[in-house]
Amino acid sequence: MATIKDVAKLAGVALSTASYALSGDSKVSTKTREKVLEAARQLNYRKNGFAMDLKKSRTNTIALILTDLSGPFYSELIRSIQDVALSNGYDLIACSSMGGEDSTAVRFLLEKRVDGAIVLAHNITDDILRAAAGERFPIVVMDRPITGDGLVNVLVDGEEGGYRATRYLIDQGHRSIAYISGPANSYDNALRYEGFLRAMREEGLEEKAKWKLSGSFIREGGYKATKMMIMQGELPSAVFYANDEMAVGGLKAFEEAGVSVPGEVSLIGFDDIQLAEYIQPPLTTIRQPMNESGSLAGHLLFQMLNGDQVEASYSLRIGLVERQSVLKVRNGVTGEA
Amino acid sequence: MATIKDVAKLAGVALSTASYALSGDSKVSTKTREKVLEAARQLNYRKNGFAMDLKKSRTNTIALILTDLSGPFYSELIRSIQDVALSNGYDLIACSSMGGEDSTAVRFLLEKRVDGAIVLAHNITDDILRAAAGERFPIVVMDRPITGDGLVNVLVDGEEGGYRATRYLIDQGHRSIAYISGPANSYDNALRYEGFLRAMREEGLEEKAKWKLSGSFIREGGYKATKMMIMQGELPSAVFYANDEMAVGGLKAFEEAGVSVPGEVSLIGFDDIQLAEYIQPPLTTIRQPMNESGSLAGHLLFQMLNGDQVEASYSLRIGLVERQSVLKVRNGVTGEA
DNA sequence: GTGAAAGCGCTAACAG
DNA sequence: CTGTTAGCGCTTTCAC
Numbered sequence A, B: 001m002a003t004i005k006d007v008a009k010l011a012g013v014a015l016s017t018a019s020y021a022l023s024g025d026s027k028v029s030t031k032t033r034e035k036v037l038e039a040a041r042q043l044n045y046r047k048n049g050f051a052m053d054l055k056k057s058r059t060n061t062i063a064l065i066l067t068d069l070s071g072p073f074y075s076e077l078i079r080s081i082q083d084v085a086l087s088n089g090y091d092l093i094a095c096s097s098m099g100g101e102d103s104t105a106v107r108f109l110l111e112k113r114v115d116g117a118i119v120l121a122h123n124i125t126d127d128i129l130r131a132a133a134g135e136r137f138p139i140v141v142m143d144r145p146i147t148g149d150g151l152v153n154v155l156v157d158g159e160e161g162g163y164r165a166t167r168y169l170i171d172q173g174h175r176s177i178a179y180i181s182g183p184a185n186s187y188d189n190a191l192r193y194e195g196f197l198r199a200m201r202e203e204g205l206e207e208k209a210k211w212k213l214s215g216s217f218i219r220e221g222g223y224k225a226t227k228m229m230i231m232q233g234e235l236p237s238a239v240f241y242a243n244d245e246m247a248v249g250g251l252k253a254f255e256e257a258g259v260s261v262p263g264e265v266s267l268i269g270f271d272d273i274q275l276a277e278y279i280q281p282p283l284t285t286i287r288q289p290m291n292e293s294g295s296l297a298g299h300l301l302f303q304m305l306n307g308d309q310v311e312a313s314y315s316l317r318i319g320l321v322e323r324q325s326v327l328k329v330r331n332g333v334t335g336e337a
Numbered sequence C: 001g002t003g004a005a006a007g008c009g010c011t012a013a014c015a016g
Numbered sequence D: 001c002t003g004t005t006a007g008c009g010c011t012t013t014c015a016c
Helices: A004-011 A015-022 A030-043 A049-056 A072-087 A104-110 A126-132 A158-171 A187-202 A219-231 A244-256 A290-305 B004-011 B015-022 B030-043 B049-056 B072-087 B104-110 B126-132 B158-171 B187-202 B219-231 B244-256 B290-305
Strands: A061-066 A091-096 A116-120 A139-141 A151-156 A177-181 A238-241 A266-271 A284-287 A313-316 A319-321 B061-066 B091-096 B116-120 B139-141 B151-156 B177-181 B238-241 B266-271 B284-287 B313-316 B319-321
Touching: A004 A015, A004 A030, A015 A030, A049 B049, A061 A072, A061 A104, A072 A091, A072 A116, A072 A290, A091 A104, A091 B104, A104 A126, A104 B091, A116 A290, A126 A139, A139 A290, A151 A158, A151 A290, A158 A177, A158 A187, A158 A238, A158 A266, A158 A284, A158 A319, A177 A187, A177 A219, A219 A238, A219 A244, A238 A244, A244 A266, A290 A313, B004 B015, B004 B030, B015 B030, B061 B072, B061 B104, B072 B091, B072 B116, B072 B290, B091 B104, B104 B126, B116 B290, B126 B139, B139 B290, B151 B158, B151 B290, B158 B177, B158 B187, B158 B238, B158 B266, B158 B284, B158 B319, B177 B187, B177 B219, B219 B238, B219 B244, B238 B244, B244 B266, B290 B313
Parallel strands: A061 A091, A061 A116, A116 A139, A139 A151, A151 A313, A177 A238, A238 A266, A266 A284, B061 B091, B061 B116, B116 B139, B139 B151, B151 B313, B177 B238, B238 B266, B266 B284
Antiparallel strands: A091 B091, A284 A319, B284 B319
């Protein structure tokens, strides 16, 4: 690999002159610049990224850290962040936190291989986040509340979402409602569940212990939990799945058991994934404002990078997407037919 | 930010000793190591990633370059590559080539910010690829055939796929078949179209010019092209969409026009995206072996990184996924009813 | 304008 | 085992 030294030598100028010419500094004569550029071309010279970063101690790159790069759920979010990054002249890379402490993500954070980060990865501990963040290294955290120097939150009001979903079910006449839970250690799940409970309590409704099943946020989990519920005999008139993926799995379980949705049991989800619109029946769900939260996160990061002061926490509201998986009922029981 | 120098000073040892201690070299006494580690802890010291990379001129990171990070289509591919990278002790970052010449992706490639790359981004020119690749910088290209030093191809046989899709339609009795095309400059589209033509010719069938519409690989495009086809009056008995996204859009257009699928017109797609299984009717399509091609690409990259010799090009075969969007017909015309 | 020289933070010979 | 030293490739004063 040719270095700038080689270029300077070939062009017959000093190292610094080559550097100036290459970065388009105006204090180099056009003629000299041409000479340097020509030499660079001949040698197929490329700047070495690291040397540059090391020298400037800025990378012009921000990282988006996700639990799993392959989740389909993030499309919208990624796009909006990407837009903001691009329009600020920054590069965006995405990295996965799979592998925990030893993951790419943690290395990028701790070793400051980027200028800042947006994190949506529950397997990165608060400690790591606190250790990494600082005045010169802002981090926007989107999956938990956390405070500290250089740390800012962009959160979606999950409790409100859980409440809205449950409230909607109640308003449609449902009184026996089950909650299929996500992972026990998930902050998001906890919020949604709290909202569920608030709505239930408000109406003097009780959660039946045997309906409280866990499906760990994946389709298969929703499927199994629902199967179990069906096996136990007594069905609720509506079930609130802590996320859409589980609702999709649940729907399959009901279908296989010959239970009509929403005829016999109504379903509501959370997230509004792309699939939600396409399954039969289309899933009523709670929509997270991914676009808005993505651009907000991006903008905040750049403000911090510019040294501007920002609030420590931002909360976005959710919305209900009414489709066809919830049936209006009379007396709290959907009935046999 | 504390440097290794500060750590050494605080621990009262030489710079190199600190470096050795920090990287766990065995030639440092346990006691000294402890002292150094303690000093590092006190100063909240973190290695500077760039300095390390610059020195070692290796990053232990590979990049996956995608046109658009937010495409849902890549999930499986990303996962399989990620697995391979992780098990080789490498980090994987994903970056987008949006922005063309000035994109993050191009910078990472040209400035060698990673040790190698897997590319699936048609907006990165062959020239850039050739300029970036070399003996010390392997690139696996998955979206076009290209040869050169350090360049390897992993391709899916799109022509065969186009042929299989069309052949299937013909075998089901269809004789008037339309092809809704992807972007004119897409290599993938060209292959699929060629396969289509081969099957048509083989059977002595003609492509009707007015059915040759383009939908540029997006849902909206498929929708519009189909609308146009419907407006023109005469419908084919089957249509082959160059990808599933367009087929989804096309389905919507047919639905809106009250044309029954597959009753009046059969549909076949290409890619087998997640949605394909969930739409009504479930879409018959050509499946690309994403897992296989992802791991193959990953393995090849690491072999090249290790200096092993590999073939210049690998081709993977596709498969047909039979679902319910194609109807078997008698005489080449689906008929009015 | 141009050139010499001083590092950015780190690793790895090398000599003690 | 420990300390000295020479760079990795680049940018950027500071004199000329």
